[in-house]
Amino acid sequence: xxxxRPQWDSRLQLVPDQENYKKNEKVMLSCPKGFQPPFxxxxxxxxxxxDVYGTLGYKEFWLGRDSRGAWIPIQSSVECIEALQVDPExxxxxxxxxxxxxxxxxxxxxxxxxxxxxxxxxxxxPCEAEExxxxxxxxxxxxxxxxxxxxxxxxYSVTIHLPPNTTLFSWLFTTQETVPDKPEQLWLDPDRxxxxxxxxxxxxxxIIGYQLSITARNAGDSSVLETQRLRLDGSVTEHRLxxxxxxxxxxxxxxxLTAAGAGAALxxxxxxxxxxxxxxxxxxxxxxxxxxAPSQGTAVLPLRPIARAxxxxxEHQLIVAATHNASLIESICSxxxxxxxxxxxxxxxxxxxAATDFVLGDGSRGQGLHNAALSPGRDYTALLxxxxxxxxxxxxxxxxxxxxx
Numbered sequence: 224x225x226x227x228r229p230q231w232d233s234r235l236q237l238v239p240d241q242e243n244y245k246k247n248e249k250v251m252l253s254c255p256k257g258f259q260p261p262f263x264x265x266x267x268x269x270x271x272x273x274d275v276y277g278t279l280g281y282k283e284f285w286l287g288r289d290s291r292g293a294w295i296p297i298q299s300s301v302e303c304i305e306a307l308q309v310d311p312e313x314x315x316x317x318x319x320x321x322x323x324x325x326x327x328x329x330x331x332x333x334x335x336x337x338x339x340x341x342x343x344x345x346x347x348x349p350c351e352a353e354e355x356x357x358x359x360x361x362x363x364x365x366x367x368x369x370x371x372x373x374x375x376x377x378x379y380s381v382t383i384h385l386p387p388n389t390t391l392f393s394w395l396f397t398t399q400e401t402v403p404d405k406p407e408q409l410w411l412d413p414d415r416x417x418x419x420x421x422x423x424x425x426x427x428x429x430i431i432g433y434q435l436s437i438t439a440r441n442a443g444d445s446s447v448l449e450t451q452r453l454r455l456d457g458s459v460t461e462h463r464l465x466x467x468x469x470x471x472x473x474x475x476x477x478x479x480l481t482a483a484g485a486g487a488a489l490x491x492x493x494x495x496x497x498x499x500x501x502x503x504x505x506x507x508x509x510x511x512x513x514x515x516a517p518s519q520g521t522a523v524l525p526l527r528p529i530a531r532a533x534x535x536x537x538e539h540q541l542i543v544a545a546t547h548n549a550s551l552i553e554s555i556c557s558x559x560x561x562x563x564x565x566x567x568x569x570x571x572x573x574x575x576x577a578a579t580d581f582v583l584g585d586g587s588r589g590q591g592l593h594n595a596a597l598s599p600g601r602d603y604t605a606l607l608x609x610x611x612x613x614x615x616x617x618x619x620x621x622x623x624x625x626x627x628x
Contacts (some may be wrong), residue, residue: 244267256385257332259303311394319374337386352373355379377398379397402481402485404487406423407423440473448619451617452616453615473492473494523581526539541581541606541608583597605625
């Protein structure tokens with residue numbers, strides 16, 4: 224009535240360690256550090272019974288002592304089980320922190336457990352990150368290990384270990400991207416007639432593109448504004464300026480893009496016939512209106528189509544703003560200001576193909592719009608705007624008309 228040494232997990236340590244055990248002999252089980260067997264004590268048992276062929280004999284089996292101290296039959300192979308459970312997929316990762324949930328199935332096997340995080344590789348210019356000194360003793364049966372503050376878009380190693388040198392868990396995590404810093408330099412290359420800029424470092428995330436906005440003021444007719452908004456590939460660091468008459472000025476804004484969005488904007492102003500990037504302010508000088516009638520709340524605008532003769536007839540927008548503020552007018556023209564708002568509204572949509580006199584404020588309605596009467600005693604700017612939209616570019620061309628009622 225003997226039991227052979229069980230053919231279970233090779234990592235199991237049996238005490239006493241021998242090839243055969245007597246009936247009722249008790250054996251202690253243990254595992255390497257960080258692992259635990261489902262039973263720490265087992266006992267050899269035999270039973271006299273017949274097999275499927277009717278042959279009588281002794282059948283050996285093992286009992287295990289459960290957590291309540293009761294002996295129960297062991298039904299399957301006994302294996303060393305990891306004491307610590309950590310699922311990297313459930314971790315919470317932001318641009319500045321890593322949060323890792325952990326569970327210890329056998330608290331006795333987790334005593335003295337420590338967690339730490341550190342840079343996976345040393346940082347180097349221009350993306351220098353401070354070393355993290357985050358080491359924490361883990362207590363209890365479950366909890367959350369938090370590593371912060373961290374740098375965005377940086378790889379960190381998180382390790383949970385038992386002293387002196389037993390690693391229970393080790394994983395590499397990369398913090399989330401955030402918006403990039405603004406480009407450091409933006410200049411006009413007069414020989415190439417193009418804008419050039421230096422790419423910001425990819426410290427906060429991979430630079431996947433740029434948002435470029437160019438507002439041109441025509442020296443020959445300062446009532447005309449033209450704004451281009453472009454989405455450029457991250458490998459591009461140059462863009463040719465739109466052609467305008469000599470003396471035109473350009474207000475330029477550029478933002479880097481990562482997966483997290485657009486970063487801070489770098490803005491400059493350039494003059495087309497100057498090799499210098501020194502700002503040359505140029506104010507808007509709008510065209511006038513005629514037949515202004517305060518009592519009727521109307522004014523006549525002499526409109527001309529913006530679309531070139533070679534272009535198909537395009538719908539022109541007529542926007543009314545109760546202001547002479549040049550910055551607000553530029554914002555409305557470039558599409559940055561939403562309509563309607565407290566000071567501006569869309570009064571009409573016009574299919575212009577030839578010069579026409581338009582009565583602003585006559586109260587007419589159409590296409591869900593209202594050409595509302597103007598209020599006496601107020602300043603007004605009317606914008607005739609043509610919008611051209613493409614997959615990677617938007618172009619807004621405006622002619623402004625300014626008057627007071």
